Amino acid sequence: MSDALIPRPDTITVAWGWFQFLLLLTFPVHLLAMNAMVGGLAIGVVQHFKGGPLRLRLAHRLALLLPLVIAFAVNFGVAPLLFSQVLYGHLFYTSSILMGPFWLAIVPVLILAYYGAYLYDFRFQQLAGAGRWLALVILLALFTIGFLFVNNMLLMILPERFAAYFSNMGGSLPALDHPVLLPRYLHMMTGAVAVGGLFVALAGRFQADRDPELAAQAREVGMQTFFWGTAVNVLNGLWFLLAQPREIMLIFMGGNILATICFTVALLVVAIMLVTAWKKRLWPTFWLALTVVFLMTFLRAWLRTGYLQEVFNLGRLQVVPEYSPMWFFFAILLLGLICIAWMLKKTGEAMANS
Amino acid sequence: MNYPVWYLPEIGGGFLIALIAVLHVFVSHFAVGGGLYLIYAERKGLIEKDQGILDFTKRHARFFLLLTMVFGSITGVGIWFIIALVNPAATSFLIHTFVFGWAAEWVFFLVEIVAAFVYYYMFGRMDSATHQKIGWVYFLSAWMSLLLVTGIIGFMLTPGDWLNEQGFWRGFFNPSFWPSLFFRTCVAILLAGCYGYLTASFTRDDQVRQAMTRFSGKWSLAALLAAIPCGGWYVLVLPEQAMALVQGKSPTIAVSLQWGLWSLVGFLAITLAAGILRPAWNLKPVAFAAMACALVAMGAFEWIREAARRPYVIGDYMYSNMITKAEASELRVSGFMPSARWVQNRELSADNQRAAGRELYVHQCYACHTINGFNNDIVSRTARMSSTALTSYIGRMHEIRPFMPPFAGIDSEASALAAYIVGDLHGKEVTEESAGAAAPGKALFEGNCSSCHAAEEIPTMFSGRDRTGIIDILGRLAEINAEMPPFAGTPVEKEALADYLDTLAGGTK
Numbered sequence: 001m002s003d004a005l006i007p008r009p010d011t012i013t014v015a016w017g018w019f020q021f022l023l024l025l026t027f028p029v030h031l032l033a034m035n036a037m038v039g040g041l042a043i044g045v046v047q048h049f050k051g052g053p054l055r056l057r058l059a060h061r062l063a064l065l066l067p068l069v070i071a072f073a074v075n076f077g078v079a080p081l082l083f084s085q086v087l088y089g090h091l092f093y094t095s096s097i098l099m100g101p102f103w104l105a106i107v108p109v110l111i112l113a114y115y116g117a118y119l120y121d122f123r124f125q126q127l128a129g130a131g132r133w134l135a136l137v138i139l140l141a142l143f144t145i146g147f148l149f150v151n152n153m154l155l156m157i158l159p160e161r162f163a164a165y166f167s168n169m170g171g172s173l174p175a176l177d178h179p180v181l182l183p184r185y186l187h188m189m190t191g192a193v194a195v196g197g198l199f200v201a202l203a204g205r206f207q208a209d210r211d212p213e214l215a216a217q218a219r220e221v222g223m224q225t226f227f228w229g230t231a232v233n234v235l236n237g238l239w240f241l242l243a244q245p246r247e248i249m250l251i252f253m254g255g256n257i258l259a260t261i262c263f264t265v266a267l268l269v270v271a272i273m274l275v276t277a278w279k280k281r282l283w284p285t286f287w288l289a290l291t292v293v294f295l296m297t298f299l300r301a302w303l304r305t306g307y308l309q310e311v312f313n314l315g316r317l318q319v320v321p322e323y324s325p326m327w328f329f330f331a332i333l334l335l336g337l338i339c340i341a342w343m344l345k346k347t348g349e350a351m352a353n354s
Numbered sequence: 355m356n357y358p359v360w361y362l363p364e365i366g367g368g369f370l371i372a373l374i375a376v377l378h379v380f381v382s383h384f385a386v387g388g389g390l391y392l393i394y395a396e397r398k399g400l401i402e403k404d405q406g407i408l409d410f411t412k413r414h415a416r417f418f419l420l421l422t423m424v425f426g427s428i429t430g431v432g433i434w435f436i437i438a439l440v441n442p443a444a445t446s447f448l449i450h451t452f453v454f455g456w457a458a459e460w461v462f463f464l465v466e467i468v469a470a471f472v473y474y475y476m477f478g479r480m481d482s483a484t485h486q487k488i489g490w491v492y493f494l495s496a497w498m499s500l501l502l503v504t505g506i507i508g509f510m511l512t513p514g515d516w517l518n519e520q521g522f523w524r525g526f527f528n529p530s531f532w533p534s535l536f537f538r539t540c541v542a543i544l545l546a547g548c549y550g551y552l553t554a555s556f557t558r559d560d561q562v563r564q565a566m567t568r569f570s571g572k573w574s575l576a577a578l579l580a581a582i583p584c585g586g587w588y589v590l591v592l593p594e595q596a597m598a599l600v601q602g603k604s605p606t607i608a609v610s611l612q613w614g615l616w617s618l619v620g621f622l623a624i625t626l627a628a629g630i631l632r633p634a635w636n637l638k639p640v641a642f643a644a645m646a647c648a649l650v651a652m653g654a655f656e657w658i659r660e661a662a663r664r665p666y667v668i669g670d671y672m673y674s675n676m677i678t679k680a681e682a683s684e685l686r687v688s689g690f691m692p693s694a695r696w697v698q699n700r701e702l703s704a705d706n707q708r709a710a711g712r713e714l715y716v717h718q719c720y721a722c723h724t725i726n727g728f729n730n731d732i733v734s735r736t737a738r739m740s741s742t743a744l745t746s747y748i749g750r751m752h753e754i755r756p757f758m759p760p761f762a763g764i765d766s767e768a769s770a771l772a773a774y775i776v777g778d779l780h781g782k783e784v785t786e787e788s789a790g791a792a793a794p795g796k797a798l799f800e801g802n803c804s805s806c807h808a809a810e811e812i813p814t815m816f817s818g819r820d821r822t823g824i825i826d827i828l829g830r831l832a833e834i835n836a837e838m839p840p841f842a843g844t845p846v847e848k849e850a851l852a853d854y855l856d857t858l859a860g861g862t863k
Contacts, residue, residue, distance in 0.1 A: 005695055007356045007442075010450040013522070022457075071423060071467050074431065078460045085438075085449050093357060093442035100360040100439050107374070107432035114424045162358075166698055169361035169716070325454035325522040329461075336461040339491060340468050346488070347472050350480040 003311050005162040007090040013322040016314040019086045024301060027080035028293045032195065033073040035293075038146065039196010040203070041066055041139050043225055048132035054217050058204070060124050061214060063135070065203055066117045074110075087314055088156060088304075095156035098164060100171030103152060106145050113141035143189060150185045151175050157307035183240035190236050191296075194229025197222040198289055201282050219280065226285065227277040234270065248306045252299065259302040266295040355677060355685075355694040357442040359716050366724040367440030372660075374436050376653040378429035380545070383538065383652070385422035385466075386500045387546030389493030391573065392418065392473070393486060395550065398569065400482055406562035412477045414553045419474045421549075423467070441721070443676035444510075444667045451525060452506050459502040465495040500542065501535055508534045511659065512593060513669045533588040540581035541652070547574030548621075548648045551629060555641035560634075567636040571629020578622065593669065595756060596662040604757050606661045614654030621647035664722075664757035673759035675721040682762040690714060690763035702766050711774025714767055718759075725779060733779050738808040741784040743800030744772035754805065754839050795854025798847055806838075812858040819859070824852040 012019065044062035047055040085092055096103045116138045124131055155161060155175040164174035175181055204218020241249055252263040273288040305313065360367060392415055399407035438445040449456065469492035476485060505526040509516065516525040550570035557563040592600065599607055624644040628635035665673050672678045677685070685693060691700050691710060694717060699710035715723075715732070723732040736744055748768040752760040761768055777784040799809070807815070816824055828848050831838040841848060 005358075007695060010446050012450060013453065019453075067423075068471060071427070071471070074427060075460070075464050075467055078431070078463065079457065081434075082449065082453065082456055082460065085446070086453050089442075089446045089449060090356075093438050093446060096435075097358050097360045097439055097442065100362075104370075104432075104435055104439060107428060107435055110431075111425060111428045114428060115420075118420060118424065165358045165696065169359070171360060320520075322522055325452075329454040329457045332458040332461050336465045336495075339465050339495075343468055343472050343488060343491065346480065346484050347476055350476055350484070354479050 003159070005094075005165075006159050006311055007094060009090040009312075009317055011318045011320045012086060013320060014326050015319055016087060016317050018326065019083050020301070020314065023080055023083040023087065024294075024297055026076065026083065028290075028297045030073065030076040030080050031293055031297070032290070033069060033076045034146075035192040035195035036199035037066070037069045037073045037196075038139070038142050038189065038192040039194065039225070039229075040069060040199045041135060041142065041196075042193050043196055043200050043221060045132060045135045045139050047221065048135055054213060057211070057214050058200075058217050058221070059132075059135075061203060061207065061218075062200065063117075063121045063124050063131075066138075067114070067121055069199075070114050070117055087317070091156040091159070091308070091312070092152070094162060095152050095158075098155060098162065098171065099148075099152060099173050102148055102171065102173060106148055109141050109145055113138045113145075116141070146189055146192070147185055150188055151181065154178060154181055154184060157304050159308075159311055179243045180240070183236060183243050187233060187236040187240045190229055190233040194226050194233055195289055195293070197225030197227075197229060198282070198286055200225070202286070205282065219282065223277055223280040223282065223285070226289075227274065230270065230274060230277065244303075248303065251302055251306045256302060259299065262295055262298050262302075266292055266299065269295065355681070355690065355696070355717060357676065358696040359720060360439045361716055361720065363720070363725040364727040366720070366722075366727055366729050367436070368722060369724075369727075369729045371433070371436050371440055372657065374429055374432045376649075376656055378426065378433055379656055380649050380652050381421055381426040382430060383500075383542040384418075384545045384549050385426045386493070386496040386539070387542035387544065387577075388418050388422065388549060389489065389496050389546075390543060391546035391550055391570075393489040393493060394573075395566070395569070396482075396486065396489065404562075404565075406559050407565065408478075410553065410557055410562050410566050412474075413557075414550065415474045415477060417553055418549075419470055423470060427463070427467075441667055441674075441676060444672055447668065447672065448506060448510070451520075452509075452522065455502050455506060455522065455526060459499050462495040462499040462502070466492060466499065469495060497539070497542075500538060504535045504538055505531050507659075510668050511596065511663050512591065513671060517670055529591045530588060533584060533591055537581060537584040537588045540577050540584050541655075544574050544577035544581060545648055545652070547571070547577060547625075548644055551625075551636060551644055552641045555636050555638045563636065564633040567628075567633035568630055571625050571633065574625050575622075575630065578618075578625070592662065599662050599664065599757055600658065604661055604664070607658050610654045610657045610661065614651050614658065617647040617650035617654065620644075621651060661757070665752065665759040673762075675718050675759055675762075677718070677759065677762045682760055685762040686760070686764065688764075690717070690767055702770055707770045708774050708778050710767070711770035711772070712778065714763065714771040715774055718762060718771070722758075732775065736775050736805075737780065738806075739776070739804050740782070740800060741769070741772045741776040742797070743804040744776055745769050746797070746801035747805045748772060750801065751805075753842070754802075793854070794847070795850040795852075795857075798843060798851040799854050799858075802841065802843070802851070809858055812855055813860055816855060816859040821852055821856045824855050824859075825849065828852060 040062050044059045044066070047062070048059040116134055120127070120131055120134050120138065127134060151173060158175060158178065161174045161178075164172065199222070201219045201222030204215040204222065207218075208215035241252070247255070251259050254260050269288055269292050273285055273292060276285040276288060362370075392411060395411040395414065396408065399405070399411055434445075469488055472480075473485065473488050473492055476488070480488075505528070508530040509525045509528045512528045512530040513525060514529045516528065547570045550573065551567060554563050554566040554570055557566065589597070589600065600611075602608055621644055624640060624647065628640045628644075663669060666679075667674045667676075670679065673682065691697055691702060691713070694713075697710075697713045697717070699706045699713055702710050719732060723730045723735075725731070726733050739747065745765075745768050747754070748761045748771055749765070751758045761771070763771075773784045776782050816827075819827070825848060827834065828841045828851065832840050841851070843851065
């Protein structure tokens with residue numbers, strides 16, 4: 001039944017490996033921005049609630065950055081969503097429809113949270129105590145969006161649940177009772193808070209010349225959050241792994257040699273990263289965290305392949321070759337990055353002069 | 355048929371798309387033209403060394419950032435979400451065909467974000483020449499986004515040669531690409547003036563308010579004048595069928611055209627009177643009235659463009675209900691239910707006829723119709739029809755109403771669909787027998803006329819006319835009303851129908 005319900009995919013224009021490469025390249029970038037957004041705000045909220053002049057300064061600094069990181073989290077989410085739709089669109093569109101109203105609710109919730117973020121930034125002083133409650137509401141809205149995303153990303157790899165459509169054609173949450181949902185969500189969000197700690201420490205570092213006290217506070221709070229967040233997330237990850245069906249879990253334990261190596265390397269890097277975080281060494285921790293986010297993205301791809309192996313694999317996608325649009329895209333990407341680099345250089349110069 | 359249908363019977367997915375899309379385009383076009391407006395407003399302030407105008411420009415940039423970056427960009431993602439929910443087949447097709455066009459558009463979106471932030475946050479903190487260049491980077495990347503999206507939207511209306519020989523570039527540079535791009539550029543610039551007018555109305559400094567109101571008024575007027583020939587060019591490249599719909603064959607378009615034209619007139623009047631001639635009249639209510647006119651005009655244009663594409667979602671390739679033209683031909687032979695993935699009643703029987711009819715409604719009609727909703731309500735549109743008449747109409751609806759897709763199924767499926775609508779939605783009796791043999795005139799009436807006319811209306815309609823007069827009218831239906839298709843039957847059938855109408859009208863006179 002589940003097999004019969006899987007829609008026929010459209011043809012692709014270049015070999016699937018290109019799309020997989022672009023997906024695995026852009027998704028970690030989105031994750032980093034999303035982590036900065038969620039984790040940065042979470043730390044800002046705690047600082048705001050705890051109060052005190054220094055903590056308020058840090059909360060204010062994070063409030064200033066919040067609209068910027070939301071903009072980049074959204075933008076960096078567009079590319080992986082696009083490339084994943086090319087590869088898995090037939091499954092993704094189906095799962096989105098199955099949870100239609102909830103999926104669409106992301107749009108108004110995000111608009112409200114985004115405007116809330118600007119209000120929190122522009123009116124930080126005037127809002128006084130009410131600001132922390134506003135920030136908390138925004139944070140809860142972002143956690144809700146994360147929950148809906150995790151729901152959909154899980155549901156799209158569970159075609160055996162697609163038949164739930166016939167009992168509610170207006171949309172429901174058919175993956176809600178799946179044993180993997182909660183650990184997957186917690187793994188994603190705890191990771192976000194942890195990496196958000198690094199973002200906070202970095203935000204402080206860039207202010208070190210102007211406000212060394214703030215920079216020290218940001219480093220202290222950020223690195224602590226990263227250490228404890230990562231430690232908790234190791235346990236979440238273990239729960240996530242054990243909640244998997246046995247054949248999926250075994251992929252990372254010898255079932256697939258590359259996945260096993262990747263998993264082992266990721267665990268080793270996490271162990272080293274915990275040591276560098278404990279010693280509050282920002283840059284080594286940052287580079288190691290970046291590596292872990294990429295490795296975890298690769299593991300996620302293997303997980304998805306494992307869930308779908310009975311019904312679909314990327315090799316089944318039919319290619320009708322047309323490569324010139326891809327070269328056009330790469331040229332535009334290069335041009336865009338040069339343009340952005342020029343604007344950032346000019347901004348840096350202007351800020352240095354002012 | 356390949357995908358499930360997100361089914362909200364009273365609301366309809368089309369309404370949700372229209373709601374999000376109209377609001378989005380009203381802001382996204384501003385996001386393009388507004389960039390150019392900011393550059394020239396700042397330039398005016400710099401040339402005239404007027405700090406008031408520079409302050410106005412910075413305030414406008416803040417409004418611009420808040421509106422385009424939050425509402426504009428998130429509703430843009432929202433359109434992607436809603437079209438994928440409502441029409442996943444077309445969305446998937448567009449994503450797969452133009453993936454690198456979308457990807458390039460994402461790059462320009464990223465450049466736009468960086469440029470918009472730098473422009474706003476560095477206003478007055480950067481040398482003005484570099485600041486203006488940042489403004490240009492913003493505008494050009496926003497315009498490139500418009501260009502890329504226009505190519506793909508234009509493809510949906512006029513796929514042109516792509517239908518014979520597929521390919522990204524052939525589809526992208528479709529017949530309506532250039533006129534549409536020029537037209538939308540003018541609209542984007544026009545809307546920028548409109549938004550500038552709004553910011554001006556909130557300005558306390560009277561001198562700056564009047565200066566920027568006049569500036570915005572002239573800006574909009576120039577764009578409006580440029581938009582007229584571009585719009586004419588756009589209309590000229592429309593395919594024959596779309597042109598016929600725009601010229602009156604589609605009632606939806608006729609109403610939208612009226613709304614669009616009147617709001618344009620209103621906008622022009624406000625721009626001329628309270629913008630250029632008497633800028634002191636630019637008070638907040640007047641500026642909001644101009645915004646409302648512009649929103650309605652924009653909404654009407656987008657609504658007309660969408661409606662002109664009917665019955666297709668992708669011109670001459672895929673119907674609005676996600677069935678491709680090629681599939682529809684096959685399904686008329688093999689039947690819809692055995693081929694569709696997301697149905698439960700694959701084999702029709704007397705027991706499941708209504709249930710199957712409901713599934714056929716969901717998969718073939720719901721794309722455009724609601725059940726007791728305000729948008730294209732199927733219940734009110736079929737209220738006059740018996741199941742026999744409806745079955746006959748379903749088989750010919752694409753001929754009678756060329757903006758509707760043909761029914762993609764076999765006769766028994768058409769009967770099932772009619773049985774569901776008449777039996778379940780109207781609660782009326784479903785009759786299986788055909789009136790054809792016993793009463794050919796009645797059968798012809800049900801097949802040709804009853805979709806729009808009830809038998810009770812006939813006495814009034816043909817009051818004072820005899821049988822010859824009725825035959826005369828049947829021979830020139832399109833002259834009486836452009837929406838009415840000509841009677842396609844034989845002379846004998848025409849006479850049989852005339853006899854029946856004559857009887858309904860009160861007997862032979």
